Amino acid sequence: MTFRAWAGGLMTALAVLSAAPTFAGGGRTDDARHEAGRKIYNFRCYFCHGYSGDAKTLATTYLAPKPRDFTRDDEKSISRKQMVDAVRDGKPGTAMKGFKGIISESDIELVVDFVRVEFIRGKAENTRYHTAANGWPNHERNKLAFPFASGKIPLDRPWEQLNPDEQRGKRLFLTTCISCHDHARTEDPGPVWGGRPLSYPRNHFDPGDYTSAPPTKVDAIASASPYQLHDVVPEVAGLSPGEKRGEKLYQANCAFCHGATGTGKNWIGSFMEPHPRDLTDPAFMRDMTRGRLAHTIREGLPNTSMPAWKSVLKADEIDAIVAYVSRVFHPVKP
Numbered sequence: 001m002t003f004r005a006w007a008g009g010l011m012t013a014l015a016v017l018s019a020a021p022t023f024a025g026g027g028r029t030d031d032a033r034h035e036a037g038r039k040i041y042n043f044r045c046y047f048c049h050g051y052s053g054d055a056k057t058l059a060t061t062y063l064a065p066k067p068r069d070f071t072r073d074d075e076k077s078i079s080r081k082q083m084v085d086a087v088r089d090g091k092p093g094t095a096m097k098g099f100k101g102i103i104s105e106s107d108i109e110l111v112v113d114f115v116r117v118e119f120i121r122g123k124a125e126n127t128r129y130h131t132a133a134n135g136w137p138n139h140e141r142n143k144l145a146f147p148f149a150s151g152k153i154p155l156d157r158p159w160e161q162l163n164p165d166e167q168r169g170k171r172l173f174l175t176t177c178i179s180c181h182d183h184a185r186t187e188d189p190g191p192v193w194g195g196r197p198l199s200y201p202r203n204h205f206d207p208g209d210y211t212s213a214p215p216t217k218v219d220a221i222a223s224a225s226p227y228q229l230h231d232v233v234p235e236v237a238g239l240s241p242g243e244k245r246g247e248k249l250y251q252a253n254c255a256f257c258h259g260a261t262g263t264g265k266n267w268i269g270s271f272m273e274p275h276p277r278d279l280t281d282p283a284f285m286r287d288m289t290r291g292r293l294a295h296t297i298r299e300g301l302p303n304t305s306m307p308a309w310k311s312v313l314k315a316d317e318i319d320a321i322v323a324y325v326s327r328v329f330h331p332v333k334p
């Protein structure tokens with residue numbers, strides 16, 4: 001390339017650039033920079049701050065403080081430097097995490113400049129989730145449901161306070177939108193789910209105050225359903241080492257269905273058909289022999305949920321279980 005040709009090329013490039021206001025780093029034009037910033041934003045930021053910078057996202061409904069709504073900013077309400085710092089280092093105590101080490105310093109500047117031009121200055125509609133490209137052609141046909149997706153109408157507004165179109169919109173929302181928009185605005189959010197596991201449907205269940213953190217303690221036994229009575233391992237003094245071993249094996253492998261008490265009157269057992277055998281029932285256990293018991297455990301019972309244990313438990317383990325059953329649930333003949 002001759003110097004002249006090179007210089008000519010440069011001039012042409014400068015002529016083009018003079019149409020765009022500034023020379024961007026990395027040889028990109030402003031448009032290219034802007035589009036590169038958009039790409040980063042639409043990948044890293046939209047799910048909190050919203051495709052259009054308005055923070056109307058599902059994530060927002062869960063966060064406090066909420067992600068910043070850039071459409072309410074102007075160029076003076078937040079400086080470029082404050083934004084770059086926040087994107088680089090995050091804001092402690094908020095969901096805004098720093099992107100240092102995740103995206104480069106120059107990409108941080110790209111995305112900040114994009115936000116400033118697109119949302120803060122331009123108030124532009126960037127993109128939307130519900131586009132034909134994303135598999136939502138003509139999403140406008142669902143517009144009666146939009147107010148429920150956007151939170152304009154709370155989902156728990158009584159039906160009789162909705163006009164016929166709003167009622168149709170709410171019905172549409174409840175049947176097709178709620179699977180994703182599962183945190184619609186409500187006037188009364190209702191009780192917050194507690195973190196305490198609930199294995200049983202509880203009779204007279206007293207939830208305590210589980211909106212407090214940590215939830216106030218609830219006495220599990222007192223509030224539990226009767227099923228829980230059958231999930232307490234019987235305390236029998238003086239078990240031999242073999243019976244102790246059988247206890248461990250029984251409680252680990254069999255109690256799930258037959259209950260810790262051997263009765264099958266535990267929660268799962270009560271729902272099985274046929275019920276797991278009550279291993280304390282004299283009518284059944286009276287004629288039981290060690291050989292038959294071991295055989296059933298080994299082979300299982302066809303067409304029931306009683307599994308065959310022969311490839312899981314060794315013969316001496318089955319013997320230990322038999323010894324335990326005989327000692328704790330009902331005596332078994334030799």
Ligand code: HEC
Pocket residue numbers: 046047051056057058059127128129130131142143145146149150172173176177178179180181
């Ligand atoms: C497969 C998941 C999914 C379903 C189903 C869904 N949405 Fe969305 N919707 C989204 C996502 C993702 C966004 C982007 C905002 C966000 O991330 O919170 C969104 C955004 C919106 C917006 C804001 C504008 C836009 O297009 O980004 C409206 C309005 C909306 N949804 C309405 C509806 C309605 C009405 C239905 C039911 C007919 C529906 N949505 C069903 C996932 C879904």
Ligand code: HEC
Pocket residue numbers: 040041044045046047048049059063065066067068082083084086087091094095096097099111112115
């Ligand atoms: C997980 C959610 C989440 C993501 C992802 C996220 N932000 Fe934020 N952002 C927040 C929250 C929450 C705040 C509000 C903090 C507050 O009010 O103090 C915030 C605040 C900001 C602020 C204002 C900082 C200040 O000083 O008040 C900027 C700028 C910002 N975010 C830019 C971005 C950019 C750019 C991205 C993508 C690279 C991004 N955010 C990704 C949640 C998020």
Ligand code: HEC
Pocket residue numbers: 250253254255256257258272273274275276277279293296297301304305306307309321
């Ligand atoms: C997945 C559930 C399940 C597990 C686990 C289970 N059982 Fe059973 N068991 C059953 C059911 C159901 C029956 C009753 C079938 C019937 O009465 O037709 C049964 C029946 C029995 C019987 C009666 C056999 C007979 O002759 O009628 C014995 C004894 C027994 N189980 C012992 C055990 C032992 C010991 C274990 C652990 C090694 C065990 N079960 C694990 C479900 C289970």
